[in-house]
Amino acid sequence: MAELNLILMGPPGAGKGTQAERLVDDFDLPYYATGDILRAAISEGTELGKRAGPIVAAGELVPDELMCDVIMERIDTPEAEDGFILDGFPRTVRQAEVLDDALDRRGRSLTVAILIEAPTDEIIRRLSGRRICVENQHVYHVEFDPPKVDGICDQDGSRLVQRDDDKPETIRRRLAVYREQTEPLIERYEEQGILRRFDGSRSPEEVHSHIRATLATLALEAEI
Ligand code: AMP
Helix, strand or coil: CCCEEEEEECCCCCCHHHHHHHHHHHHCCCEEEHHHHHHHHHHHCCHHHHHHHHHHHCCCCCCHHHHHHHHHHHHCCHHHCCEEEEECCCCCHHHHHHHHHHHHHCCCCCCEEEEEECCHHHHHHHHHHEEEECCCCCEEECCCECCCCCCECCCCCCEEECCHHHCHHHHHHHHHHHHHHHCHHHHHHHHCCCEEEEECCCCHHHHHHHHHHHHHHHHHHHHC
16 A cells, blocks of 8 residues: 555544554554644643634534644645544544545545444443543543553653543533534445444454454555
């Protein structure tokens, strides 16, 4: 395969970030997670952060034009020449159209849309116990993946906090927004023949090895 342009889809809490970390290690590709980019902008108080802050806190979606700009400027950098991993984008039909058109104009296209699915009760359990470190957004879970020292990140020693939007009322809203605005994209990528589904209720190791096997098959097919 000439380039690997990959998007990770699925409801919040399905394990997209966890898989992305592994895929970044596997393929040495740049990773752009719009949620991480927005949280960094909010904590730095940039113009983008000021606009996005209240929207993210409410579990709603930031306007499409803003998000498209954020992603396009990254896709056009030299580091993304051989491919990229997008997490949390596209999240609406409009964003998907803008991405497809922009890639098309550059003679590029998406290689695969990885959809990680998980049942709602499992998602709620994962999100409500999730904690992230304030420094680098490393992710833990109070029950399933606790840090060695309570409340402290193993990797950089910074404080662990709960994301504002991981509170129960906001989790419900984010799930509803996903069903209304993001789920329609599944059909789009199915029609394009690039959708691959994975069972996010399996262990992170299992999901990872399934994704790797799928990508290996795609690479073989591309060579034939
Ligand atoms: P995430 O970390 O992917 O769950 O994203 C956290 C929040 O950031 C979402 O609930 C939205 O408010 C906002 N956000 C992230 N990505 C997008 C996007 N592509 N379009 C609109 N809003 C987004």
